[in-house]
Amino acid sequence: MKHHLTHRRARQLxxxxxxxxxDMQLLWRIESGSMRIDSIGEDGSLNFxxxxxxxxxxxxxxxxxxxESLLIRALVPVRLAPLNVVEAPQLMPLMLESLSKVHQRCREVVSMRTGAVEDRIKRLLRILSVVEANSDVSATCNLPSLGNIAEIIHSTxxxxxxxxxxxxxxxxxxxTTPTNIRSKGLDFHQHRVATHALAA
Incomplete structure (x- = not known):
């Protein structure tokens, strides 16, 4: 395991x-937004x-x-906070947390690439939504482009x-607004969601 130390300010992508x-040699926590991670093949091809x-x-x-060669791109505006790790033992809790999250994200990818396209899109919206507190609108979300959504859910x-x-x-x-969707809950079968026209 490599020793890791970050002394950087938050970044906006x-x-x-x-x-x-x-940047990929440093540890960051995503404070807001979403990113896609692709594996780069030997021929330069990208696989989500x-x-x-x-x-x-x-x-x-x-x-x-x-x-592994990876390409990490912002799907929507993203804010990153550096994780300042001074001693190697501090890495273990972060590594365990990261492993748990990666496992969850991989399961989500599988769920978004099978079944009806409508259901896959709703699953993606649930994943990208952030629940709000003290609001009659319970979730908000910045959406990726049509092209990114299509690649993520394996469609066109x-x-x-x-x-x-x-x-x-x-x-x-x-x-609704040019940048957000809003939902009165995460069950999109029962609640209306507001969204904008997406760029290709």
Whole structure:
């Protein structure tokens, strides 16, 4: 296990912005937003591995000495907080936490790549939503582009667009601000969700 020390300020990433190879050698916690993690093949091809959302830790692969080539990109605006680790024993709780989260995210990926596209999109919305406190609107979410949604759920942008349009007609979704969706709960079968037109 590699010794790890971070002395950096919080970072703000814009949608589609990538973490540099240097950044990926440090530990970060996602404070807000969501990112996608892809494995880079020997031929340069990208294969979607999992999501990383608020609360998740980035950089543990490097700390653990894994040599897998990864590309980590922001799906929506993201705020990262550095994890300052001074002594190696401090890494163990973080590694256990990260392992648990990675296992959960991998299970979520499997659930989003089988079944009806509408159900897969709803699962993605649940994962990306953040529950609000003291509000009659209980969850909010910044959504990725149509292209990213399609790749994550293993579909096409055209199909995703049609399903979102269908959900709007069913009043499951309705347009709101250019950047957020809102839901009165995480069960999208019973509660309306507000969303915006997504860029391809």
């Amino acid at each position: 814009e949608a589609r912005e990538e973490l540099s190879s240097r 591995v999992r999501l990383a959302i608020a609360g998740d830790i980035l950089g543990m692969e490097y700390v653990a000495g894994l040599n 942008p055209e199909t995703v667009c049609r399903v979102l349009a269908s959900l709007r007609k069913q009043h499951v979704l309705e347009k």
